[in-house]
Amino acid sequence: MATSDEEAATNMVTSEKATTTTMKSTIATQHQQQQHDNKHAANEKLLFPMILFNLLNDAAAEGFEDIVSWNASGRSFKIHDRPRFLADVLPRYLRLKHYKSFVRQCNLWGFSCIHGGRKEPNRGSYQHAHFIRGRADLCEQVCRMRKKRQPKNKGVRRSPPKQIAPLKNANPAAPGPPPAKRPPAKTATAKTAAAKTKKTTAKPKPMKKNSLSQKHRTELLLQVAISYENDMQKQQAQRRNHNRYVPSFVEQAK
Numbered sequence: 001m002a003t004s005d006e007e008a009a010t011n012m013v014t015s016e017k018a019t020t021t022t023m024k025s026t027i028a029t030q031h032q033q034q035q036h037d038n039k040h041a042a043n044e045k046l047l048f049p050m051i052l053f054n055l056l057n058d059a060a061a062e063g064f065e066d067i068v069s070w071n072a073s074g075r076s077f078k079i080h081d082r083p084r085f086l087a088d089v090l091p092r093y094l095r096l097k098h099y100k101s102f103v104r105q106c107n108l109w110g111f112s113c114i115h116g117g118r119k120e121p122n123r124g125s126y127q128h129a130h131f132i133r134g135r136a137d138l139c140e141q142v143c144r145m146r147k148k149r150q151p152k153n154k155g156v157r158r159s160p161p162k163q164i165a166p167l168k169n170a171n172p173a174a175p176g177p178p179p180a181k182r183p184p185a186k187t188a189t190a191k192t193a194a195a196k197t198k199k200t201t202a203k204p205k206p207m208k209k210n211s212l213s214q215k216h217r218t219e220l221l222l223q224v225a226i227s228y229e230n231d232m233q234k235q236q237a238q239r240r241n242h243n244r245y246v247p248s249f250v251e252q253a254k
Contacts (some may be wrong), residue, residue: 033205048094048109049131049142052077055093056133064089071122074133076114078125 046054057075059065067081067089079085082099095100106113111126130141 017169019148047139047142048144049128049139050103051093053131053136054137059089070133072126075131076122076125076127078122107145109142158239 035105056068056070059067067084068077070077070081086097086099090096090102093104094105096105106126109128111128111131114120114122114125114127116123128142130138132138
């Protein structure tokens, strides 16, 4: 009986501990979620440079400088671990899910990436002339760059400008270009002569596709003539045979 009571008591204690731990964990998650929501609500009123400035200051205070941090000079910052930055740090401050979108925001706000050789210590960092550690007042001078407007008719070939004829010189004393000579007007005889030449030099009409050639026609006529001659010869042979056998039948009948 004593052992059963002790087991029941230990089970009760363990269940109470489990419930307390679950309650603590739920309270902690709720608190973190509330802080996360409050931070998002506060960041929505701020601009991107100030949000980035607070992110880098929190990295030094909360101890995630191994993910993102200021450089030693304090005039640039560098992301050391991209996957952890996207998964743990960026969702807390900005509503961005991809690294390319973060880089796009940096470019829109005038941040430039430091490029250099392998020996460059700040290679891959981002900097701005008015983005300096400990100078939050300079973040107001970081302005968003405006997009260049592209022309509407981009890629459309434009015709060259028309040459404007020179104005007639109003001053008769000043020398001007000589007037252009106009061709003489065509008279009625010239028009009729041109029409006759057109009629005489008219191009021959092309033959239809279905029309037979001259060679093919002659071949067909020869075949018809040969067949007609054969038929006539056959008819003459039949008549001769008929005339040969008819007298014999007549003699027998007599």
